[in-house]
Amino acid sequence: MTQPTPTANPATGQHDLAEEFLDRTTPLSRLRGVMHRYPAISPAVVLVIAIIVFGMLNERFLNPANLSLITQQVAVVGTLAIAQTLIILTAGIDLSVGAVMVLSSMVIAQFTVQNGLPPIMGLIAGLVVALAAGALNGFLVTRLRLPPFIVTLGTLNVFVALTLLYSNGATVRGGDMPDLLTWTGTTFSVGGVNFTMGVLLMLVLYVVIAFILSQTAWGRHVYAVGDDKEAARLAGISVSRVLMSVYLAAGAILAIGAWIQIGRSNAASPNAGTDLNLDSITAVVIGGTSLFGGRGTIWGTLLGALIVGVFRNGLSLAGLDVLWQTFAVGVLIVLAVSVDQWIRKVRK
C-alpha cells in the first residue's frame, strides 16, 4: 500500500531485465558469456584447430602410431593435472605434484624390488606415502593457514630431497619389477590405435573425478570454497575439511600417476618428474581453469594436457627445434590466462 518514492511497480523489474539484455547484445560479449558458462570451449577449439593444422603440415601426424604416442606422452602429466585441477579449483596451487609422484613411484619400486614385498603391497605403500604427502600439504594450508604456493614450494624441495635420499639416486629398471607394476605400460588396440593401460587408467580417473565434481555435494563445495571461501563458510561448509580432502584426493591421484609413470618409462627413476610440476599447471591453465579458483572443468584439463602433447609432437614432426616447442607452450599459457582474464570480466 505504501508505494515508496519514484519506482516500485512490476514494470521496473522488466526494465531491469531489459537493461541487462541490452548490456550483452554485442556478438563479442555474447561469445564471452558462452565461454564463461562453458570454460572448456576454447581449449576444445584450440585442440581441433591444432590437430587439423599439424595434420596438414605432416601426414605422419595423423598416423595411428603417432596418435598412440601422443596419448602415452600425455598419460602421466594428464593424471597429475587431475590432482592439480582439484587444488587450483580451490584457489590453491600445488608445485609439488611431480615430486610427490616420483617419491611415490620410488617407494612402489623399492618396496617391491629391494624389500621383496608383494607388488600389491608396494602399490599400497606408494599410495600411503602419497597420501601422507597430501596430508602434509593440506595440514600446512588448513591448520597453519599458509599460502598453498609457499607450502608446496617448500614441500617440493623436501620431497625431491627425500626421493634422492631414499633411492640413493638409483633408477629401478622395469625388467626387475613384477608385471603388476609395469602393467600400466601394456598395450591394447582399439581400431588400429594402440593404447596403454596407463592411458585407460587416466581416462577412467577423468570420468570418476568429473562425476564427483559435477554430481556430488562435495564437488560443489570444492567450487564454492575456491570461488569465495568466506561465502562458503557462512553457508555452513567446513572450508578446512574440504581443503584437506582435496589435498588427500590429490595425493591418491598422484599415487596412481606414479604407477602410470612406472609403466610409461618402464622404470622408476628419481629424476623423472622435474618438469611435471609445472607441466601439470600448464595443462590446467590451458584447459580453461581459472587460477583464481572456482571456475573450470576437469575435461578442460584433459584438453589442456592433449593440447600440450599435440603441440610438442606436431612441432617436432614439423621439424622444429625442441626449444620452439617450449616457446609455443609458453605462448599458449599466456594466451590461456589472457582469455581467462577477459572471460572473468563478465562479473560485475
Add this chain to the structure above:
Amino acid sequence: MTLIDGSTAAGAPAPVREPILTAKKLVKTYGRVVGLDGVSLELYPGEVLAIIGDNGAGKSTLIKCLTGAEVADEGEITLDGKPVQFKRPQDAHAAGIETVYQTLAVSPALDVASNLFLGRELRRAGLLGSVFRMVDKKGMRKRAKQELSDLGISTLQDVTVAVENLSGGQRQAVAVARAAAFGSKVVVLDEPTAALGVRESNQVLQLVKNLRDRGIPVILISHNMPHVFEVADRIHIQRLGKCAATITPQSHSMTDAVAIMTGARKA
C-alpha cells in the same frame, strides 16, 4: 516448538503473542569499551523489527550476540521461550536464525539453485544418492523455483544462471531467499540495501514485506531511515550501548528517530 508453545498456553487461548526471540540485559565489553550495556529486545512472530543507531551505538554487537558471532558476557537469549547459548554462528544457524551478511555470502560462480542449497544439498533417491552420493539437481532447481516464487521474487526466472551474472538486487534476493527458505524461524538482514540503487532497494524491501507476510519475523539493521520507516513494524534505537527507545513508525517521525538516535531528544 509449536507443541511446547501450545502446552504452555493450553486451556486459556492467550491473545498476547509470545515473542519468538528475546534478549535480556545483554552486556558485552571489549576490554574497557562497553559494547552493550544491558540491552533487551523482543521479536514477535510476523513482525519486522528494525535496529538503528549511530556508528558505535552497539547495533552490530547486538546482532553478533544474537547470531552467535559474539558471545555476550552477561544476559540471556531465548528462542521459542527456551534459553539458548550460541557459541558459534553455526549454533544460531542450527537453531533457525538465518543471517544475511552485508558481504553477500553467495558463491558467484555457482548458479542460483546451487547457492540456495549450498551446504545442504538434496541427494538423489535410492542407490544413486546413497552409494554414488549424487545430488538431485532437478529437485533442487524445482524447489528453488518454488521458494523464489513463494517469496514473490519475480526477477529471477532462471535458477540455472550463475549468480555472478545477476545484478546487486538479484544477488541480495538470492541471499535473502536462502535465509528465508528451509523453515528458518528468524531472518536477520544486515544493511540489505546499503549497496543497492533505488529500484533494487525497493525490490529488497518488498521481499522483506513478503517474508513478514509469510509469518517469518525479520530483524533489519539499516542506516537508511526511509527504508526503515517503510518496512518496520517496530524500531529499536541503540544509543551508546543501550536501547534508547523502541518506537513505531506510527508513533514517531523520522526526525524524532534521528533525534533520539543522536541524543538530541529523549524518547
